[in-house]
Amino acid sequence: MADPVSALQAILGPKGWLSGADAASYQRDWLNRYGVAPLGVARPATTSEVAGVVKTCLEFGLAVVPQGGNTGLCGGAVAEQPNAVILSLSRMAAIGEPDRDSGSIVVEAGVVLAALHEALEPHGLMFPLHLGAEGSARIGGLIGTNAGGSHAFRYGMMQDLVLGLEVVMPDGAIWDGMRAVQKDNAGYQLRKLFCGAEGTLGIVTRAVLRLHPTPRQQASALLVMSDFAAAVSFGAFLRGEAGEFLAGVEFFSDLGLQLALKHVPDLTYQLGVRGDVYLLVELASGSTRVPLDEILNSALEWGMEQALVLDGALATSGAHRAQFWRLREEQPEGQRLEGEQLKHDISVPPGAIARFIEAGAKVCEDILPGVRINPFGHLGDGNIHYNLSPPEGHADFGGKAVAFADALSALATEMGGSFAAEHGLGRAKIAMADRNRGPVERDLMARLKAALDPEGIMNPGILVRSRLERKTFE
Known part of the structure; x- marks a missing residue:
């Protein structure tokens, strides 16, 4: 029997296997809290190569750790043991032609989110997922963590934007679920099973994504609120007043604004009043006939009459809108630099x-x-x-x-909420999940994991630990 590295190199070719210093950039998570040097990094170029890698790892008892852009915040895409292969989808980055009539597109799992946005622009279509890491986050990782972002309120999370999937299973079999239909009640909704599974049940290699027409007009406003309770009340009013045109309602605090202005170059605050809380409101429509500015102005006037809004301004141009959004989007960077x-x-x-x-x-x-x-x-x-x-x-x-x-x-x-809203569990929040979710729920997840991955090779130590994983990998 050949050694595993030779077997993997034979499948992947000279560009498909990295080890030693060449693999160093894949080793640690984005926050530099987790990760050990793996056996190596597999970089397949096709689904069949992914399947070959998984079969080989199964044969040799190696853990498989899928990695997208490695932008996660819970340590879910790096190895916890040296007897592991990181499987990077970075070479699988093909973007198909969008189907305008059906509102869908086929992409490979290694596509960077920002590249998808750019590719769709000439077609008047958009993929409505936006987040701070979109310049490096990849579609496979976004599916694995069931990412949300700033427009999830209107368009849903990743599971709501995935129509079909192609997945390499833990035994190397390939599930072809690449159906570009919204309605498909032929049994269990398997595509949603892999959204949020963080690579523990299989490796997503391709996806059919749902697209939306690019809005033909937008109206944005930056508002200063009297407090968080006022922001909640105004948000409830907006949901009724703006209805289906409400694309996003983002909030941040004055401390966040202070840190962003302190540390991020070329960031400006243009309102005359400061407060404890700020709202960034955006309305959007595919029709130019909808009076978005009028709707937003009317809501702003109501908020001021109710003493909920202390000050506010509507964006007067695309550049002005971008300035508003930067104040919100630079919140993480301002705090990081502090x-x-x-x-x-x-x-x-x-x-x-x-x-x-x-x-x-x-x-x-x-x-x-x-x-x-x-x-x-x-x-x-x-x-x-x-x-x-x-x-x-x-x-x-x-x-x-x-x-x-x-x-x-x-x-x-x-309060009936969650400690893992959109970042997933990774390895950072497993114990937290065990404490805050009931034993039936956690056992169901462990049983699903054990049923689909009986040898426990798929991203062990992530999301949930089965008895087999604890015995084999700890």
Whole structure:
């Protein structure tokens, strides 16, 4: 029997296998918290090569770790043991011709999200998923984590934008589910099973994605709110007033704005009033006949009459709109450049956002007085990126990171929410899931994993650990 490296090199060719120093850039996660040097990095160019790699790893008892753009925040795309092969889909980046009549497109899993956006522009079509890492995040990874982003309120998460999939299963078999139809009730909805599975059940190699017409007009406004409760009330009003034209409602705090203005070059704030909370509202329509500016102006006037909105401005051009969006999109970068931080990916029912932020502040202050809290996120779907910075003058959190994570995840659960809104579980949140989700739910996931991956080779140590994985890989 040949050794595994020779067998993999024979399948992949000279460009398809990296090891040693050449594999170093694939080794650690984006936050540099997880990852050991793997046996090597497989870079297949076709689905058949992916299947060959998986079969070989199964034969030699090697773990397979699928990796997209490696932009995840929970350590789910790097190896936890040296006896592993990272499988990068970066060479599988073909983008098909969009089907305008059906509103769909076929892409390979290694396509970078920003490249898909660019390819669709000349066709008047869009793929409505937008997030900060779109310049490096790949379609396979977005499916694996069931990514959300700033427009999920209107268009849904990744599972809502996937019509069909091609998946290499843990035994190397290829499931062809590449059907470009929205309605398909022929049994279990297998395509959704792989959305959010983080590569633990199989490797997505191709996808049929749902497209939407590019809006022919947009109306955007940056608003200063009196507090988070006011933001929630105004958001509820907008859902009724703007209806299907409401494309996004983003929020951020004054601390986040302060850090972004401090650290990010060429960022400007153009309103005359500062407040504790800011909303970025966007309306969009495929028709030029819809009076979006009038709808947004009317809503703004109502908000001011109700003393919910302290100040606001409508974007007067595409460049002006882009300036508003940069204030929101640079929130993570501003905090990163400030120094040490803790990230918490929370969701609660939208009506509970203000209550969570208020209660969370008390919890965090009890753990570490003076801790700086920077909540920002997606008001429309209740997703709060509840990120922390140490108190002024402190370089770190004094070893209290676990206490923050436990307290905030418990609070989210108590409010009927989630501690993993759109980043997934990876390896960072497995214990958190075991504490906050019932044993029946966790056992169902473990049984699914064991049924589809009986040898436990697919991304072991991620999302859920079966008994077999604990015995084999720990």
